[in-house]
Structure formats: structure tokens, C-alpha cells
Amino acid sequence: MARQATKKRQTTEAHGEKRNEILRHCAILFDKVGYHKASMQMLADEVGLGKPTLYHYFPSKHAILYAIHEAHMSVLLDGVADKDPAANPFDRLRSGCIDILRQIAEHPGYVRAFMDHYEDLEGKMRNEIRAQRKEYFERIRGIIVLGIENKQFRDCDPDITTYGFLGMCNWAYKWYPPLAKKRSPEEVADALCGPFFEGLRLTKQ
């Protein structure tokens, strides 16, 4: 029994490894030609496998898309896990921004699929991801609400401010990838958060 469990775990791990490798290749192709224009045959070629073998690892094309969504969301959710809710809310927001930018720099394909093809998910997969997105939104919103309560943030609409902040960060998937070699996520996050935190208006001194 213990043996069996061990064996089972081993093969499962190898399976998981391979899935991740496949995912990386798929993300590259998705980023290059787009999700819809990448056929399962092209995907299989890219990974160096036969098409049926690809289906051995993923039951459908949607499942690949779902796995990419999962991978991306889990990174972001880890990043905002409530490790230190007492920390400076500016730092927490900035850190969330960096997470997003780093993810864009390191896995542009994941992010693009995530941003542009959430609507292609269906049924259970869609619900699952929707829940995770909601959870993530609430975390960020929570930081902002806390900031307002502590009189560190100005009194603003928490929902719309959260949307605005996330929009500002997420939108980077459209322009940051080609710059990622030159400018680090930290650097860009500062340039992005600067106006948002301190205001675009130059207060006379």
C-alpha cells in the first residue's frame, strides 16, 4: 500500500512536471500567434509530441487554457496571502503591482492568455477562475479599505479605486513585455505607483 502510494506519487509528479513543460511551450505559442490561431497540431509540434500524446496530458484545448489561468492566479494569490496584514498598505499595493509586472515579464504568454481569453473558459473551469479572480480583487480591495480606515489613504470609492489600480497594473501586459529586458518590475512599479500614490498634481511647496 505504501509502495503503491509511492509509485503513484512518483508517476503523478512526472506527469505534473511534463504538464508544466507543455504549458510553458503552449504559452509561448499562444503569445506568438494567439490562442485561437494556435491549433492543437501546432501546439503538439511546438512541444515535440504527437497530437494524441498532447491529449494524454490535457483532455482538451480548454483544459490547457484553464491550467494557464490557474498557474497565473495562484502566483498572484500567493503574493497577496495575508502574511502581514499590519504592513504599510502602500508597500502591500506596490508589492502586488510588482507581482503582476514580474509575471508579465517572465510569463507574457500566461498573462496574455489570462487577460484575453477568460471568456473562452466555460462551465466549471470558468466558475473556478471567476472565484479566484473575485478572491484576488477582494484582497486588493481589503488593503485599500484598511488604508482608508487608518487614515493613510484619502477617502475614495474603494471599488473603483481598486479597479483603477488593477487596471493600471494589468494593462502593462500590452506594453511591458518588450521593455522587460531594460526595466525591472520594481523600477516600473515605482514609476506606475508614483503618480497614483502621491498624485499627479504638483503641490506647491
Add this chain to the structure above:
Amino acid sequence: MARQATKKRQTTEAHGEKRNEILRHCAILFDKVGYHKASMQMLADEVGLGKPTLYHYFPSKHAILYAIHEAHMSVLLDGVADKDPAANPFDRLRSGCIDILRQIAEHPGYVRAFMDHYEDLEGKMRNEIRAQRKEYFERIRGIIVLGIENKQFRDCDPDITTYGFLGMCNWAYKWYPPLAKKRSPEEVADALCGPFFEGLRLTKQ
């Protein structure tokens, strides 16, 4: 000859009218089911035409997508046309934000197609739209640069600040449509621009 010209112009106008009507229907369907899942047959049914008739008005599915891009960009470009370059840059930015939000409220289908399916455009159409996007970006960037030069804006990275601002506004296509009945573009623009202009940080008084 004059007659012919008149006749020609009339039919062309009618043609253009019909194209716009078709476009409106298509945008609704694109918004409902997505660009790729909307087949030409479904589109034709939605408009109440036969499929070949649809091809009488648009030479291809891509051409419909292009026309939607065109329509959206021309509204935005009109909005930032240099009518009053001396105006308060905060007001000009706010006005740009309102344009985007109004467009989202009134034509969610156009905006969604514009945001998610720019990459589906090819060749000449893509170049055309890319040029318009660039032009628009430069306009907004110009406002920000001017604001910095006039010491009205804090000294920040113009490119990244422009990306941030546009990201904040554009992202609204993901959340604003269901709220559009309750909250006007002006109202939402203020909630969005407030932190961005004045800063999230509450300065002690």
C-alpha cells in the same frame, strides 16, 4: 452626369447607413458571445439578412472587425483633437477618461472587440489601426508632458504614466458595463481620476 453623381451619392449614403446598422448588430453579438464564437451565419441572422447579403456590405469578417476599430478610434481621436491646447491638463485628461467611459457605456461591444481583438487584425488594416492607436497615445502623452513642463504635474516618467492612465481608463471595459445604468461616465471618471490626480496618500493637514 450631375444626375448620376447625385444618384451615386444617394446610394452610397444608404449603403453607409446600412453598414452602420449592421455594425451595431454585430457589436451586440460580439459582446454577447465573443468575436470568434460569432459566426457569419449568426451575424447575418442577428441583422436579419442572408449570409451573402452580409458579404455584400463587408468583404470579410475581418473587415467588420476593422470597421468597429475604426469607429471606436475615430470617436476617441475626435475627443482629443487639439481644440484647446491651453486648457487645464487635468481637465483634458479627465475629459479623455470620460470619452472612454462613455464609449464603454454606449458601445460595450465596440470596445470589447477593440480591446481583445486588435491582434486578429492583419496586414493593412492592422497598420492603419496601429497608427491611430499610436497617434492617440501621443496625444495623451503630449498632455502629460505639457503638464510637467508647466509645473502643474509632478515630474514623472511620461511614457509609463501615460500607459498607467490609459490602463486605468481602458480597463473599465471589464467592469463598467453592468454599472453604466447606475453611474454616469462623469461620476466614474471623477472616482477614477481622484486618486490618480491628487494621490492616494492622505497628506496631513
Add this chain to the structure above:
DNA sequence: GTTACAACCGACCGGGCGGTCGAGTTGCCA
């Protein structure tokens, strides 16, 4: 009444897609 042309469409087509089948091959454990 004839010409001309925009508007319209039922029926069709070729192709490529996501997905499957059946037939191996490998590698591990008893």
C-alpha cells in the same frame, strides 16, 4: 420596354479544426 445596377439569398464548397481510434512501445514491479 429595355437596360442597369444595388440589394438580396438558398445551396453549396474546400479546408482545417478539435478530438478519437487502434496499435504499438517502454519501463517498472512481482
Add this chain to the structure above:
DNA sequence: TGGCAACTCGACCGCCCGGTCGGTTGTAAC
């Protein structure tokens, strides 16, 4: 050494999509 399960794939399938063909109708000009 046998047996079994994971792994591999060439060939195939049915569907449905974007797009086309060949034609009819409505109407305005002369």
C-alpha cells in the same frame, strides 16, 4: 519473465466555418 499501466503516435473522422456561386427581385433612368 510476464503483466500491466503509462506513454507514444499515424491516420482518421465529422463538423462547421469563412467564403462563393448563380441567380431573382425591386426600382430608377431613358
